[in-house]
Amino acid sequence: MTETVISVRGLRTKLGGKEIHKDLDLDVRKGEILGIVGGSGTGKSVLMRTILGLIKPREGSIEVLGRKVDPLDRKTMLELERCWGVLFQDGALFSSLTVCENVEVPMREHLDLPSALASDLALLKIKLAGLKAEDGRKIPSELSGGMRKRAALARALALDPDIVFLDEPTAGLDPVGAAQFDELLQNLSKNLGFTVFLITHDLDTLYAVTDRIAVLADKKVLVTAPIAELERHPHPWIHEYFHGPRGRAAHDSAMLVARS
Amino acid sequence: MTAKAQVSVSEEGETARVRLAGPWTVAAAADLDGQLKKLRLKSKRATLDLSGIDAIDTAGAWLIRQAAKTLVEGGVSVAFAGADRQASALLETVGAVDQDSNPPRKEPPSFEEMLARLGFHTAFAIREARNFLGFFGLTIETFAATALRPVRFRFTSFVFHLEAVGLNALPIVGLISFLIGVVMAYQGASQLRFFGAEIFVVDLVAISVLREIGILLTAIVVAGRSGSAFTAQIGTMKLREEVDAMRTLGLDPVEVLVLPRIAALVVALPILCFFSDILGLLGGMLMAWVNLDISPQAFITRVQDRIPIRHFWVGMTKAPVFAAMIGLVGCYQGLRVKGDAGSVGRLTTRSVVQSIFLVIVADAIFSIFFNLINI
Numbered sequence: 145m146t147e148t149v150i151s152v153r154g155l156r157t158k159l160g161g162k163e164i165h166k167d168l169d170l171d172v173r174k175g176e177i178l179g180i181v182g183g184s185g186t187g188k189s190v191l192m193r194t195i196l197g198l199i200k201p202r203e204g205s206i207e208v209l210g211r212k213v214d215p216l217d218r219k220t221m222l223e224l225e226r227c228w229g230v231l232f233q234d235g236a237l238f239s240s241l242t243v244c245e246n247v248e249v250p251m252r253e254h255l256d257l258p259s260a261l262a263s264d265l266a267l268l269k270i271k272l273a274g275l276k277a278e279d280g281r282k283i284p285s286e287l288s289g290g291m292r293k294r295a296a297l298a299r300a301l302a303l304d305p306d307i308v309f310l311d312e313p314t315a316g317l318d319p320v321g322a323a324q325f326d327e328l329l330q331n332l333s334k335n336l337g338f339t340v341f342l343i344t345h346d347l348d349t350l351y352a353v354t355d356r357i358a359v360l361a362d363k364k365v366l367v368t369a370p371i372a373e374l375e376r377h378p379h380p381w382i383h384e385y386f387h388g389p390r391g392r393a394a395h396d397s398a399m400l401v402a403r404s
Numbered sequence: 405m406t407a408k409a410q411v412s413v414s415e416e417g418e419t420a421r422v423r424l425a426g427p428w429t430v431a432a433a434a435d436l437d438g439q440l441k442k443l444r445l446k447s448k449r450a451t452l453d454l455s456g457i458d459a460i461d462t463a464g465a466w467l468i469r470q471a472a473k474t475l476v477e478g479g480v481s482v483a484f485a486g487a488d489r490q491a492s493a494l495l496e497t498v499g500a501v502d503q504d505s506n507p508p509r510k511e512p513p514s515f516e517e518m519l520a521r522l523g524f525h526t527a528f529a530i531r532e533a534r535n536f537l538g539f540f541g542l543t544i545e546t547f548a549a550t551a552l553r554p555v556r557f558r559f560t561s562f563v564f565h566l567e568a569v570g571l572n573a574l575p576i577v578g579l580i581s582f583l584i585g586v587v588m589a590y591q592g593a594s595q596l597r598f599f600g601a602e603i604f605v606v607d608l609v610a611i612s613v614l615r616e617i618g619i620l621l622t623a624i625v626v627a628g629r630s631g632s633a634f635t636a637q638i639g640t641m642k643l644r645e646e647v648d649a650m651r652t653l654g655l656d657p658v659e660v661l662v663l664p665r666i667a668a669l670v671v672a673l674p675i676l677c678f679f680s681d682i683l684g685l686l687g688g689m690l691m692a693w694v695n696l697d698i699s700p701q702a703f704i705t706r707v708q709d710r711i712p713i714r715h716f717w718v719g720m721t722k723a724p725v726f727a728a729m730i731g732l733v734g735c736y737q738g739l740r741v742k743g744d745a746g747s748v749g750r751l752t753t754r755s756v757v758q759s760i761f762l763v764i765v766a767d768a769i770f771s772i773f774f775n776l777i778n779i
């Protein structure tokens with residue numbers, strides 16, 4: 145049986161008096177790319193933030209890499225922060241630092257590296273993420289949307305994490321940039337061997353890179369299954385999602401790619 | 405994974421065998437970097453034996469690549485041995501992103517660069533002054549256009565800002581003015597007592613509050629609380645492209661955002677100034693009563709008999725001018741925001757500093773002017 149790296153049981157979260165999740169269960173297996181889909185406002189970002197310990201759930205338990213996530217347990221959280229990398233919805237790069245310095249932040253925070261080595265490794269991550277070395281000198285406001293996403297990915301990869309959380313990494317990218325990002329993600333996860341928790345609305349991304357997809361609806365995870373199974377799922381929202389005009393187009397182009 | 409990562413060398417004849425063992429991960433990177441830097445080989449051929457590595461990540465792979473490159477540059481031919489699947493994949497991934505194109509590190513600035521920076525800032529200041537003047541003209545023009553077609557004036561917005569900059573500022577302006585009145589009367593009394601001229605405390609407080617202190621205090625408080633708010637509000641809208649959206653919808657940002665704010669300030673500041681005058685006089689009166697036994701009755705009579713009303717008008721004349729300056733600077737800096745949220749903070753600070761500076765310069769010019777015409 146494959147190892148489980150994230151396991152969420154009976155999760156209930158409430159924000160601003162509104163119940164966002166109820167009885168939510170989720171398992172993420174080691175090494176897989178798990179896609180998270182769901183309508184806008186169904187709590188995908190909230191789920192990610194809860195797993196990351198940024199939001200305290202009302203009920204339920206979350207285990208990551210065999211350790212219980214508890215925002216109050218600083219020691220465990222510090223160990224966990226060392227093991228995961230996060231790309232937030234808008235990049236969340238520190239606006240006053242250059243891209244290089246942004247990538248160095250987690251290294252400086254968690255490791256005791258000489259500064260020359262830290263900046264060399266940061267440059268390596270920047271280039272792995274598909275940016276040019278010169279871009280490392282720029283500050284985030286000088287980058288385009290796609291470059292900012294790549295810079296944020298470089299920062300997420302800074303510590304060679306076991307799990308990478310990505311919140312809509314291709315939203316707002318042009319189709320070419322998005323496709324490049326998909327390819328990059330797939331290559332990196334294959335070569336670096338990390339697990340990916342990928343929130344996305346991008347059907348092409350789902351077809352291209354995910355191993356399984358978890359569908360969030362009615363405050364819980366309805367199903368977790370490979371895309372081929374989801375296409376046959378009877379739930380109306382899932383059916384509409386994969387068989388609407390966009391779903392079909394993505395399906396067809398994925399089939400085309402697979403055949404060629 | 406508890407074993408320590410290490411580098412060990414055994415040289416036999418022509419070929420050196422460099423054994424890398426333990427966890428080659430970013431956690432051990434600092435240590436490994438040091439070990440590799442000390443690596444010296446006598447042989448001309450080296451084999452890097454990776455079979456002892458039990459964990460590897462990109463940092464480790466990069467260090468190995470880097471070590472190999474240093475050896476090759478030293479004229480040693482390098483071969484790899486014993487790399488498992490993951491290690492070779494990583495070495496390949498890391499090798500694929502070309503390492504040679506690293507830009508040189510930043511040097512400390514040279515004299516020429518400093519000179520260039522000085523020139524840049526000078527040119528920037530001149531450009532800034534010109535742009536501000538341009539903005540001033542644009543506002544006047546929009547004001548004139550709106551005056552001709554008053555229906556275009558944003559009355560609701562005007563009233564909203566009137567409340568924000570005027571009504572809501574009353575407590576703080578009043579309190580500060582009152583306290584300054586108290587302090588001036590107290591300090592004045594302790595000096596004038598030497599001459600037995602305590603009664604002149606009334607003149608001192610009344611003239612300085614009416615002419616200078618009332619309006620200056622009010623203007624500075626308003627610059628700090630409303631000028632900065634203007635910059636932050638408009639700046640945030642600018643960041644979120646709301647200002648651009650406005651333009652595409654055929655709305656003029658100067659008409660919609662700038663005019664109501666400046667108009668509200670121009671109306672509010674004289675009222676606040678009047679309020680400040682009254683509270684300042686009250687503070688002085690209270691102190692004169694407590695400290696010098698000058699009854700409020702006597703204080704008021706003396707103010708009425710001895711202090712010409714023109715002092716009051718001098719203060720009030722400055723109010724709308726200062727208001728326009730604070731409003732203009734606040735809105736202008738707000739519209740200059742671009743890029744990131746940090747720029748809102750920077751420009752808000754600049755807006756406050758500039759408007760206070762301008763207010764004080766203008767006050768000095770007013771002083772000279774009123775002096776010349778003997779008011």
Ligand SMILES: Nc1ncnc2c1ncn2[C@@H]1O[C@H](COP(=O)(O)OP(=O)(O)O)[C@@H](O)[C@H]1O
Nearest residue numbers: 159160164182183184185186187188189190191
């Ligand atoms: N800090 C918060 N306080 C109150 N409500 C929130 C907060 N963050 C998110 N929400 C609400 O939670 C719901 C889910 O949000 P989110 O997870 O961002 O949706 P999405 O699935 O589109 O990422 C939304 O209805 C949102 O309004």
Ligand SMILES: [Mg+2]
Nearest residue numbers: 188189233311
């Ligand atoms: Mg979201």
